[in-house]
Amino acid sequence: MKLDNTHQLIIENISRFIDLTELEKQKYISLLTEIKIDRKTFLMQAGDITKYEYFITKGCLKVYTLDENGTPHISMFAVEDYWTGDMASFITKEPSRYFIKATEDSELLGISRANYDLLFQQIPKFERFYRILYQRSLISYIRRANHGISLTAEERYIRFKKKYPKIVNRITQKDLAAYIGITPEFMSKIITKVNRR
Amino acid sequence: MKLDNTHQLIIENISRFIDLTELEKQKYISLLTEIKIDRKTFLMQAGDITKYEYFITKGCLKVYTLDENGTPHISMFAVEDYWTGDMASFITKEPSRYFIKATEDSELLGISRANYDLLFQQIPKFERFYRILYQRSLISYIRRANHGISLTAEERYIRFKKKYPKIVNRITQKDLAAYIGITPEFMSKIITKVNRR
DNA sequence: GAAAAAAAATGAACTAGTTTAAGATTTTTA
DNA sequence: TAAAAATCTTAAACTAGTTCATTTTTTTTC
Structure with missing residues (x-):
């Protein structure tokens, strides 16, 4: 079975780190939710409990907090082929302090917390994928944290x-x-x- | 077989996220190297290719870079029950830009890159352990990066x-x-x- | 336990970055 | 396509944090 462009992109992203069979690809795709969002609208807002982790297939979004003065602080810009979300809220199921807003009309694939947990049970190989993904994100955030203060x-x-x-x-x-x-x-x-x- | 205190601590740390059989514990411990280091001495220096990822069982260390003016910027303090190292260099096998220096006489357990790779082959469950460990580190580094600029x-x-x-x-x-x-x-x-x- | 070395405190002059305000330019919306 | 809204620019006065220099205190070393 042939993949459409949207799913093609996410499968390629994952295949950089782990090999998937056709069956696993189909299984994985079935766990995803397609989301379209207009420019200037919110994917999530502070106070929400994060429902999904997102992969961007088209567009651009900004992830930010507002401080007590109402000044925004942007944590990341997410464009095509990037993963984003609020991991802290996604994992702990506590309300987020982040806003995610599209700066362009955007298309995303989301994985819900329930499907994320299911994924590890059904295709344990994904533990490895996320291990490597988080490892690489960690390297760049450690660098960003250091640059911020130095x-x-x-x-x-x-x-x-x-x-x-x-x-x-x-x-x-x-x-x-x-x-x-x-x-x-x-x-x-x-x-x-x-x-x- | 009874574990000594040093290994007891690292096994407890890991057991917070995954369950290990006695055999797996022994297997894991056999992949570790015990390291003792005196106060004010270096565990590694900029230019080195990082050989190990470390778990601290006793003492305190600082992980830092020096900027072009020779000013130190500390990335983290690592004390008992913490993991440390330079992940970027450990993974890429390129020279590190970090120094790690003991601020107290310290004891560590190190896992070499070869054994780290072997670990995933022999006990795939460790993908999950590191996935969760990195996920949690990521959450705190994202926060640190944001605090640095806001x-x-x-x-x-x-x-x-x-x-x-x-x-x-x-x-x-x-x-x-x-x-x-x-x-x-x-x-x-x-x-x-x-x-x- | 005395001498040396390192860390901490204090202050004055400086600089990177903020605040406020007003005008110019670009983008959005109807 | 005109009006409204948002963004960008510039500048003057301000503040958080730096630099440099000196003294005091604490820690290390022999």
């Missing part, structure tokens, strides 16, 4: 641009500022300064 | 003290500053200010 805002901007050249062009400067951890005004100054060179 | 140094200090009350008393103010991401001078000011209240 680099200047300008250095963080330059690295972001180098690491995610395609994402820079898809997001507003304001959102970039909320990711870098500075005000939009200072972001504007940095960009002017860096591009002047 | 909280003031004083707020980060207060949270560290609340989250790790035992560790605060085992480390120098200078090392705490390198973890929080500020100068020792400013750390001193914050502590004076917070304790005055």
